[in-house]
Amino acid sequence: MIADQLIAAAITMTTPILLAAMGGLVNRQAGIVNIGLEGKMLVGAFTAVVVSSITDGWLPAVLCAALAGSLVGLLFSLVITRANANMIVAGLGLNVLIAGVLGFVLNWYFDASGTLRLPDVTLLPHVLPSTVSSIPVVGRTLENLEPLTIFAWLSVAALPFLLANTRLGLWIRVSGNAPQVARAMGLPGKNVQDFSTAFAGFFAGLGGAHLALASIGLFNEGLTAGRGFIALAAFYFGRDKPVATAMVCLLFGFLDATQIRMQTAGLPPKLIGTIPYLLVLIALCIVGWRASRKESPS
């Protein structure tokens, strides 16, 4: 019974991180480290709640969230690729700016401080009939399964192929890993980078939509709670490989889900919450240590 709940919670917690990480991974393959994922998730969550309330449907809400995310991503990308802004500072600035804009709109238009509750917010539907809940261990997970989780895992399955075997996938990788080759081949490197950032925004927007519409159906300024950075940690840890990154996301989702239970077991949740970040540090150290050993074999 506990395993049942834990798995279901872990899968749900994984989805937003996974979506953002898949977007960020493609973006990084194209040579842009996207520090602004957090902000784009927030935009997605906000858009999803507002559109869901207006249209009374989850699909337009999710689509609008993704579009809003990619629009922000595109603008962000233009600042980096066309105006040569430093991507780290611009990304941090973007997060501050988005938090400001959303807070402003929330306060001024919706007259709400921090939390936005709207009537008739349609949540993401469960795709499988509720009878599946009788299946042992994974029953609850299957029952909770919604379209975005399925989409997220489908993208994990598809991305390795798309990145390795399609023209666009190769363009993305070449413009990130060997910009001079891309230039020599006459590829529109900057356009490809812009596309990848918009793509990252699309996925981050979806991740935000999942956060808002999976179960709570409202928007809060602190809704993302650093998940954009966890996603960043995930694809750094997974070294930009979709499947490895997805496994890391699963681990982080699992940690997230166990946090509350750890607390009852007497372990401090705040310290447990730092594990993803520590893991990334350790992973980066190992990678760096290996590289430095290879450089000077002695």
Added chain:
Amino acid sequence: MADTTLPANALMPLLDKSFRLAFPFLVALAVGAAILLIIGENPFDVYALMAQESFGSLRRSSATLSAATPLLFTSVATAICFRTGVFNVGVEGAFVLGGISAAFVGFTLPVYFGSAIIPLAFAFAALVGAAWLYIPGLLLARYKVDEVVSTLMLNFVAFGISGYLVNGPLLSRESGNNVTPLVHEIAQLPRLLPPSTLHAGFIVGLLVVAAYALWVKRTPSGFESALVGFSQRFARAVGISIPATIILVMVLSGLVAGLGGGSHALGQLHRFADGFSPGFGFTGMAVALLARNSPLGIIFGSILFGALASSGTTVQLFSDIPLDLVNIIEGTVMIFAVVELGRITLFRRSVRS
């Protein structure tokens, strides 16, 4: 190229330079103005009100300086690294840890230490901050671990550690949730203009900026670190140790950030509490970028952002304009501070050959 149209008088380059320095802030003000226009407010009125609320009286001015105090530290801490080409975004974490360290010393040491507690608390805060940023410095210098990611991650670790301490071992028994006990009265920094919260930490901040200016202008290591930031290859060629410089600036940055946290804990809050820093580290980054790492610019920038923060609250109270306007301005400044101004200058000069 022969068509170098030199400016006619000497004032022009100066004007040009100050325009370029002010450019990000002007854009941010324009963005803010556009938003104010959309919601049907007169931007000039709002900005005038903000200016009046931040500098209109002695009381308001001291509130502004009080809000600027933590920024003096965090922007110096950021500038030390940025001018060396080290993208340290971990000032926030070191600031928070410095704060909890100073508060810990401030309420743990017995009262008979007297006012010696203050330097001890500052020293401990600086030590913790320096040790904290020594980690990413070492990782970058030795293993080429990307400092942006490591410092970003370490921020969250710092929040986790301080959040754990303030809810666990260091939780105040009397005051309920998420705060440590108050530091001893003797360990609190004196207030400079009593009704306002402006405290001696502001003086310490100015001293830190002065020390930074000295380091930049008068010391070999300050010069060497600028060279490293200018060109690592050149610096290596003239015999500067890049790893040593990286570690040095990281440790210095952590030291200053830790001092800043200490000043905020001992002077402003008199304790450590959850939500200790509403992003002082990141605002400090905006200040350092806006100031292009210049000491004088840092003082101006800190006061500017202090003014925004202190007037934002009252503007929200009086005129129904959300405080988030301040965040919008800050974010815009950060983005436009790094946008390459290539062709955006007042007077066109074709110097490029």
